[in-house]
Amino acid sequence: MSTNQSLVRADGLYFTDCGLVIQAETTLFRISRDFLAIHSAIFRDMLTLPTPSEAETLDGALVVRLPDSAQDIDTMLRALLYSDFFLPPPLPTSLDNLTRIMRMSHKYDIDILRKRALAHLDAIHPMTLDAYEALPLRTSTWVSDRPTGKSCLAMILLAREFSLDWILPFAFYRVCVYATDLEIIESTLALIDKAAIVTGCRLLQGNETHRLMDVLSEENDFKFCEDPGGCAEGRDFVREMVESQRFITEQSHALGQSRYAVKSDLPLEVWTQRIEPAVSGRDSNMCMECGSQLSNEFAVYLKDFWRNLPQIFGLPDWQNLQDAKKTALTKE
DSSP, X not given: OOOOTTOEEEEXXXXXXXXXXXXXXXXXXXXXXXXXXXXXXXXXXXXXXXXXXXXXXXXXXXXXXXXXXXXXXXXXXXXXXXXXXXXXXXXXXXXXXXXXXXXXXXXXXXXXXXXXXXXHHHHTSOSSHHHHHHXXXXXXXXXXXXXXXXXXXXXXXXXXXXXXXGGHHHHHHHHHHXXXXXXXXXXXXXXXXXXXXXXXHHHIIIIIHHHHHHHHHSOOOOTTOSOHHHHHHHHHHHHHHHHHHHXXXXXXXXXXXGGGSOOTXXXXXXXXXXXXXXXXXXXXXXXXXXXHHHHHHHHHHHHHHHHHHHHHTTOOOHHHHHHHHHHHHTOO
């Protein structure tokens, strides 16, 4: 191999006692042929072919040039070689690493990395209401810590690229919560997905919000209430909180300023940010019995909402998506 001053050896990924040199762009990686062949069916097939006598070598090691970016190869090899680089969930990873590993593991058929990447996606895209409620409010995983419009849109792109349809209902919902209109319009999503988001957001802030307000407007019989007057005021307080948030969100949209506010008037946000604190007594004067009644009424609504969530975005029902997920996670 001719000397080229522009070539650099990857830090921590160039082992002089190994027999394979991979060149990606201007970066050289030197690793074990056998190790790579064990983990990747594509490399196994590539490296079992007879090596021609004129094959390019560097210090006695076979040189293979790959069309991938140096960063993609670097991320893939670190995930394979360093046990603490790409840990399973709920331990943290970055969106960038997750995306690169998903793509490279698919391209080079690296099953161990593919399954770990899918596990990260599965961990933050619940398919049942119980799984959603089990998500920690604050966690070190890459999206639950501080979602952004761009990160949520990236999930849809990733799901579409690899036919991960089961993550789409919650991914679409997250986009409605966190992405601005401008971010959605300027994204590289397919037109059909942009249309699904627009329609879904309209249904969430229209039909679903009206259904939610109906629940909050139901009269309490106060049969076991300890303080009928105070609890009536407490329920009114909760409804007014939701109404006020609804007004703020509608105003920000009307003024083209939705970028400044997370849409807290959507059903799951209303529960975690408004209803749950209120029925627990932290934000209202409702007694335990009335708080429990309101909580039960809202739980019935949430179950129905969750069941219909895929259809809100024009997706197959949960059972069909569960079948697709099972196929993806058990693929050899």
